[in-house]
Amino acid sequence: MKYFPVLFFLLLAFPGFAQPESNPLTTWNLQDFFQQMVQVNPSARNAALLPAQADAALRLARGAFDPKLYSEWQQKTFSGKEYYGISSSGIKMQTPFGPTLKSEFNRATGLYLNPEEKLPAEGQALLGITLPLLNGLRTDAARANLRQARLDVRGLEATRQSLLNDLLYDAGTAFVEWQIAWEQIRLFQQASQVAYTRYLAIRESFVQGDKPATDTLEAFIQYQNRLFDLNEATLALRTRSQVLEAFLTPAATTPDTPRFMYEAPQSETDTNAAPLQTFLQALPNHPELLTLTLELQKLDIERRLATEQLKPSLNLSYNLLGTGFRFNPANNPNNNILLQNNKWGIDFSFPLLLRKERGKLELVRIKSESTSNKAIQKQIQLETKLRNYYSEWENSSAQAALYQGITDNYTQLLQAEQIKFDLGESSVFLLNTREQKLLEAQIKRIKLAGTARKSLLALYWASGQLPFRYL
Numbered sequence: 001m002k003y004f005p006v007l008f009f010l011l012l013a014f015p016g017f018a019q020p021e022s023n024p025l026t027t028w029n030l031q032d033f034f035q036q037m038v039q040v041n042p043s044a045r046n047a048a049l050l051p052a053q054a055d056a057a058l059r060l061a062r063g064a065f066d067p068k069l070y071s072e073w074q075q076k077t078f079s080g081k082e083y084y085g086i087s088s089s090g091i092k093m094q095t096p097f098g099p100t101l102k103s104e105f106n107r108a109t110g111l112y113l114n115p116e117e118k119l120p121a122e123g124q125a126l127l128g129i130t131l132p133l134l135n136g137l138r139t140d141a142a143r144a145n146l147r148q149a150r151l152d153v154r155g156l157e158a159t160r161q162s163l164l165n166d167l168l169y170d171a172g173t174a175f176v177e178w179q180i181a182w183e184q185i186r187l188f189q190q191a192s193q194v195a196y197t198r199y200l201a202i203r204e205s206f207v208q209g210d211k212p213a214t215d216t217l218e219a220f221i222q223y224q225n226r227l228f229d230l231n232e233a234t235l236a237l238r239t240r241s242q243v244l245e246a247f248l249t250p251a252a253t254t255p256d257t258p259r260f261m262y263e264a265p266q267s268e269t270d271t272n273a274a275p276l277q278t279f280l281q282a283l284p285n286h287p288e289l290l291t292l293t294l295e296l297q298k299l300d301i302e303r304r305l306a307t308e309q310l311k312p313s314l315n316l317s318y319n320l321l322g323t324g325f326r327f328n329p330a331n332n333p334n335n336n337i338l339l340q341n342n343k344w345g346i347d348f349s350f351p352l353l354l355r356k357e358r359g360k361l362e363l364v365r366i367k368s369e370s371t372s373n374k375a376i377q378k379q380i381q382l383e384t385k386l387r388n389y390y391s392e393w394e395n396s397s398a399q400a401a402l403y404q405g406i407t408d409n410y411t412q413l414l415q416a417e418q419i420k421f422d423l424g425e426s427s428v429f430l431l432n433t434r435e436q437k438l439l440e441a442q443i444k445r446i447k448l449a450g451t452a453r454k455s456l457l458a459l460y461w462a463s464g465q466l467p468f469r470y471l
Helices: 004-013 030-040 042-065 141-208 213-246 276-285 287-308 355-422 428-462 466-470
Strands: 068-078 081-094 100-109 124-132 313-321 342-349
Touching (some): 030 042, 030 466, 042 081, 141 428
Antiparallel strands (some): 100 124
């Protein structure tokens, strides 16, 4: 007891700790955060490149059907004699329907031309077509690549949505954790201010001789505990703020004091979920399932191409020949130029064992079966996640509502205890106990409400709808 005078002299002289002020310059909601993040986040910017990549791949596949100019010139001169001069120029194009068309002009001069290469003096124009009759009639590599490239446009868009879906879920979870940290620090700021005000009042009562010295010490200890909680909450807020800041800036340039230490979240109002059946009905449009579906369609194109390769190769070529650029000269007694002035041919080939073709077809079949199994497994996994997240959302929402009622009841108990304390019928110990119970209930309610918000995000993530809901 002999140290009490010294102790209470220090308590009376203690001016109190400065209270950290919450003066946010900006408030954030989840949608605003997402919309800014997709503009600057490197992962989001990479996802935004995928549609351009798909367009480039489609242009590349279409290039197989571009017309191609060609020209060739050969000349031989020896001992002052021109043996021959042969030139050939034209344009050639494979059509998306199978046949290959060409238009050509040839000239041939010289003393020692091969007889079959002799042409009219004014040269010879040629119109030709090559038609696959078996292998390549229904499909070929160029047409298969074009069909797959068209599917890739949709596939890469689905991949973009899938990347954004995952990114928004990670960022949204971090945002909710930051919201929880802000709600807790506000709670502890208020609690520490109340504890400090009570300490000053009890200290004054002690000076007036109305309260014992132990009440002053107990009120001071309570204040210290609240400051400790506030310091812990400040550290948690800094940690959550740095995590959130990293989604808006590259890690190498994240500031030491992130902006989210001073910019606060807006009050969350949208915490209701649609019926579970609504999420289950949206599941077939999930980007990951859509990607697997498109992969199956691409494999079906490969299967048809591999089946086509089992056929013999039989190609018919026909070339209409002219004199100069005239395909029906005036001195031609027969007007049926298609049968008179032409060059045509047939080429045939067939691999006897077909090991390459049958091997390719079997590989495609195995890949298709494997991809189909993946799609079924992914469907099951996503549906299970949806049901689990929905149950978690229902439970945490109900628990948060329950704890809101518990918090209200603890508030009434604390108010009643405060009245009794003011009338001298209670003690600082009981008052602190009531306040501690209320604080614990408030923290529990904040965490449960945060769990409900994260479960809601998880529901939209598992159904693949996060980008469509917030962007």
